[in-house]
Amino acid sequence: xxxxxxxxxxxxxxxxxxxxxxxxxESSSGGLISAALLAVPGASKxxxxxxxxxxxxxxxxxxxxxxxxxxxxxxxxxxYAHLLAGRVREKFSANWGLSETGAAGPTGNRYGDAAGHVCxxxxxxxxxxxxxxTGAKDRAANMDAFARAALGLLDEALG
Numbered sequence: 001x002x003x004x005x006x007x008x009x010x011x012x013x014x015x016x017x018x019x020x021x022x023x024x025x026e027s028s029s030g031g032l033i034s035a036a037l038l039a040v041p042g043a044s045k046x047x048x049x050x051x052x053x054x055x056x057x058x059x060x061x062x063x064x065x066x067x068x069x070x071x072x073x074x075x076x077x078x079x080y081a082h083l084l085a086g087r088v089r090e091k092f093s094a095n096w097g098l099s100e101t102g103a104a105g106p107t108g109n110r111y112g113d114a115a116g117h118v119c120x121x122x123x124x125x126x127x128x129x130x131x132x133x134t135g136a137k138d139r140a141a142n143m144d145a146f147a148r149a150a151l152g153l154l155d156e157a158l159g
Contacts (some may be wrong), residue, residue, distance in 0.1 A: 002090040002102075004032065004036050004041060004147055004148050004151065005036055006146060007036070007148060007151040007152060007155060008036035008037050008039065008040055008151055009040055010155055011037065011151055011154050011155050011158065012037060012040040012043065014155070014158040015045075015046035015096075015158070016042060016045050016046055018126075018158075020046065020096060021047070021048050021092070021094040021095050021096065022028075022037070022046055022047060022048065022094055022095070022096045022097070022154070023048045023049055023088045023089055023092035023094040023096070023097060023098075024037070024047075024050030024051075024088065024098050024099070025050055025051060025053045025062075025063065025084040025087070025088035025097065025098070025099040025100075025136050026050065026052055026098075026099065026101075026147075026150070027053050027054050027075075027099075027100055027102065027154050028054075028100065028101065028102040028103060028104040028118065028142070028146060029092050029102075029143050029146040029150065030052060030054075030104075030129035030141065030143055031052050031103075032143055032144065032146075032147035033098065033100060033147045033150050033151060034047075034050050036147060037151075043115070048092040048093075048094050049092055050088055051088075053084060053099075053101075057106060062091075063088060063091060063151075064087070064091075065083065065084075065087060069083065073103055074111050076102055076103060076109055076111055076119060077110075077111075077119055078121070078130070078131060078136060079128035079129070080101055080117050080119065080121075081100070081101050081120055081121030082123070082127070082128075082129045083121070084097075084099035084101060084121055085120075085121030085122055085123035085127075085129075086121070086123040086127075087100055087121060088123075094124075095124055095125070096123065096124035096125075096152060096157070096158075097120070097122070097123035098119040098121070098122055098123075098153075098154050099120065099122065099123075100119075100120050100144055100146055100147070100150045101118065101119050102116075102117050102119060102132075102142075103117045103118070104116075104139045104143050104146070105139045105142050106137040106138070106139055107137075112146065114133070115136065115139075115140050115142065116129070116133055116134035116135050116136045116145075117131070117132075117133055118124070118132050118133075118134075118142075118146045119131045119132075119134070120149065120150050122154060122157045124157065125157075128153075130153060132145075132146070132149050
């Protein structure tokens with residue numbers, strides 16, 4: 001079993017045991033976080049939904065985050081990750097919101113972040129944001145690393 005799926009299984013077990021729910025807003029992981037959680041039997045008990053928020057259009061259409069809310073903030077930052085996690089949690093009326101936003105590679109993003117830069121947000125009974133720099137340019141490897149790190153943070157938040 002892959003590390004990603006093992007983490008998803010552990011997170012899913014905790015959510016189900018607690019009767020809690022999750023909603024996901026991911027970007028450069030491309031849906032891997034959601035896919036891993038949905039691969040666990042019984043996912044309908046805890047997984048409410050989410051989306052790949054890869055563009056401004058997706059941010060506006062799926063999470064109703066306005067240009068005014070983004071005025072003093074940039075994507076691929078901890079404040080933005082915190083906003084995404086809180087908004088997806090709110091939109092789905094979930095106990096937990098989890099977000100990921102970064103630059104998978106092979107080049108950096110338009111904000112000056114290098115490939116392998118990613119920020120995560122957790123919203124729920126515990127709220128925090130974190131940044132990870134993998135230092136790698138391999139897009140697929142970064143996507144996997146981002147998904148594993150996001151689920152690891154959620155696992156940590158769940159205790």
